[in-house]
Amino acid sequence: MAVVVKYVVIRNGKEEMTFTTKKEADAYDRMLDIAEGLYSFLHSAEVDIADEKLDDLAFFMAKHREQLAKLLKGGKPDAAEAKAKEAGAERQPVKPAQAETEAKPARTAKPKSVAA
Numbered sequence: 089m090a091v092v093v094k095y096v097v098i099r100n101g102k103e104e105m106t107f108t109t110k111k112e113a114d115a116y117d118r119m120l121d122i123a124e125g126l127y128s129f130l131h132s133a134e135v136d137i138a139d140e141k142l143d144d145l146a147f148f149m150a151k152h153r154e155q156l157a158k159l160l161k162g163g164k165p166d167a168a169e170a171k172a173k174e175a176g177a178e179r180q181p182v183k184p185a186q187a188e189t190e191a192k193p194a195r196t197a198k199p200k201s202v203a204a
Contacts, residue, residue, distance in 0.1 A: 123150035
């Protein structure tokens with residue numbers, strides 16, 4: 089019998105993603121936190137954007153936060169990043185939970201043992 093440890097990111101009582109390492113699960117969880125914060129920030133803007141598009145934009149910005157931070161500091165995007173965009177790099181299907189309240193949602197990245 090084999091024991092496999094999996095780390096599951098759970099947000100608002102819903103399984104978002106499963107990872108094999110705690111580091112990956114924590115990184116994804118942080119990215120979802122950033123996406124929720126960006127969603128709230130962008131939602132407060134006086135720009136008329138549909139909620140679905142706003143959700144996609146917040147997720148994209150959170151996923152590419154290093155490049156966004158560089159741009160906000162006055163830098164230029166890397167050529168490799170531009171090529172990846174042209175190649176049609178797809179977004180993962182999991183979306184952050186929409187921030188309906190200002191309270192931070194409960195989140196956990198806990199191990200889940202599975203016997204094979």
